[in-house]
Amino acid sequence: MDFALTSEQQRIRDRARQFAREEVAPLAREADATGSLPRQLIARLAELGLLAGPLDTAYGGAAMDSLSFALVCEELGWADSSLRGFLTVHAGLVTMCIRAWGTDEQRARWLPRLASGQSIGCYCLTEPEAGSDAASIQTTATADGDDYVLNGEKIWITNGTIADLAIVFATRDPAARHKGICAFLIPTETPGFQRERMPGEALGHRASDHARITFADCHVPKSALLGEPGEGFKVAMSALDRGRLGVAAGAVGIGQACLDACVEFARARRQFGQRIGDFQMVQERLADMAADVDAARLLTYRAAWLKDQGRPATRETSLAKLFATEAAARAASEAVLLFGNRGYSNEYPVERFYRDIKGMQIYEGTSYIQRVIIARDLLGKEE
Numbered sequence: 001m002d003f004a005l006t007s008e009q010q011r012i013r014d015r016a017r018q019f020a021r022e023e024v025a026p027l028a029r030e031a032d033a034t035g036s037l038p039r040q041l042i043a044r045l046a047e048l049g050l051l052a053g054p055l056d057t058a059y060g061g062a063a064m065d066s067l068s069f070a071l072v073c074e075e076l077g078w079a080d081s082s083l084r085g086f087l088t089v090h091a092g093l094v095t096m097c098i099r100a101w102g103t104d105e106q107r108a109r110w111l112p113r114l115a116s117g118q119s120i121g122c123y124c125l126t127e128p129e130a131g132s133d134a135a136s137i138q139t140t141a142t143a144d145g146d147d148y149v150l151n152g153e154k155i156w157i158t159n160g161t162i163a164d165l166a167i168v169f170a171t172r173d174p175a176a177r178h179k180g181i182c183a184f185l186i187p188t189e190t191p192g193f194q195r196e197r198m199p200g201e202a203l204g205h206r207a208s209d210h211a212r213i214t215f216a217d218c219h220v221p222k223s224a225l226l227g228e229p230g231e232g233f234k235v236a237m238s239a240l241d242r243g244r245l246g247v248a249a250g251a252v253g254i255g256q257a258c259l260d261a262c263v264e265f266a267r268a269r270r271q272f273g274q275r276i277g278d279f280q281m282v283q284e285r286l287a288d289m290a291a292d293v294d295a296a297r298l299l300t301y302r303a304a305w306l307k308d309q310g311r312p313a314t315r316e317t318s319l320a321k322l323f324a325t326e327a328a329a330r331a332a333s334e335a336v337l338l339f340g341n342r343g344y345s346n347e348y349p350v351e352r353f354y355r356d357i358k359g360m361q362i363y364e365g366t367s368y369i370q371r372v373i374i375a376r377d378l379l380g381k382e383e
């Protein structure tokens with residue numbers, strides 16, 4: 001068993017690390033406070049070949065393997081989960097989903113633009129009455145001559161107000177559940193496609209763009225179908241399988257960032273005449289955090305490696321997402337405590353990590369839903 005990265009994987013990780021530490025991290029606090037991603041960072045992701053990393057070079061991508069893409073997400077997660085979330089949706093849920101399911105024409109039209117950042121993508125599945133139970137979506141797609149007409153509402157759509165292209169899931173027949181679902185590629189300027197920012201202030205990912213999108217007699221041609229009619233649920237789940245790897249890797253980045261911050265602070269902060277890191281109770285927390293980060297990383301790399309071997313990885317990806325997000329939540333909670341009053345303020349990033357990680361336990365399938373997926377695989381269907 002070889003745990004070493006290839007020289008190409010190291011090169012990609014180093015490039016992403018340098019970008020994350022030198023360009024992303026210094027802007028993260030302000031982006032969080034002002035509630036918007038610095039657009040120049042998206043342009044830089046494209047310049048560095050990170051915006052569509054896993055996409056083939058023929059379409060403008062960098063043809064990275066899944067492990068390299070996970071390394072990019074880990075490094076971005078270390079610095080800023082809002083930017084990492086942007087990338088996971090744009091590249092994992094949208095670009096690679098079109099690569100997998102699109103016609104030649106759809107690929108030629110959209111992939112080069114998504115790879116260059118000329119177009120930004122969003123993924124519209126969640127609705128007010130359909131979250132974990134995605135097969136229960138109510139947004140309808142009604143055939144009308146050469147068109148489909150969409151009506152309904154989506155919520156919490158990352159990149160929703162800045163996107164140029166949306167993958168939208170709608171049903172031809174709500175009673176048919178997953179069998180009725182179709183996926184559509186819809187330019188966001190299409191008449192009847194309306195969007196606004198989600199109301200309220202989010203707990204974390206505050207620099208991300210989260211939208212409520214409504215479809216009011218939104219006409220799209222049948223050529224906008226992504227996959228066959230009725231295949232939309234498969235399209236949605238295959239995208240989430242890719243996206244979850246990026247979320248797991250982003251959580252490894254948060255865990256590592258918490259560990260780095262805590263080690264530095266435990267060396268510097270003195271109380272009772274000694275470094276707080278010399279107290280055994282603090283050492284125990286640091287050691288547990290280090291073990292958690294390593295375990296989360298290994299689970300995530302294994303899921304990526306399986307994908308790169310072309311082997312099934314759904315259960316392993318859920319194991320990685322579950323463990324890495326829960327471990328990072330533990331790390332962020334400990335980090336806020338260890339930093340004392342400083343951890344309670346946005347002057348130090350651990351406060352932001354603590355808020356951001358909660359979102360990662362929820363989106364792309366909550367921690368409970370990851371457990372459902374894992375347990376289903378363990379138990380199989382009743383004979």
Ligand SMILES: Cc1cc2nc3c(=O)[nH]c(=O)nc-3n(C[C@H](O)[C@H](O)[C@H](O)COP(=O)(O)OP(=O)(O)OC[C@H]3O[C@@H](n4cnc5c(N)ncnc54)[C@H](O)[C@@H]3O)c2cc1C
Pocket residue numbers: 089123124125126130131132133155156157158159205210359362363364365366367368369372
């Ligand atoms: C920051 C953020 C970004 C997001 N971005 C997107 C996006 O880009 N596109 C998109 O489509 N959606 C997005 N979402 C929505 C997200 O995917 C959903 O919130 C998530 O799937 C959970 O759905 P829900 O919130 O409706 O919770 P519900 O499904 O209503 O669940 C409520 C609770 O019940 C639990 N539960 C439900 N079913 C079960 C079960 N079978 N067993 C055990 N427990 C269960 C859940 O785990 C949860 O704790 C985003 C959400 C957030 C917070």
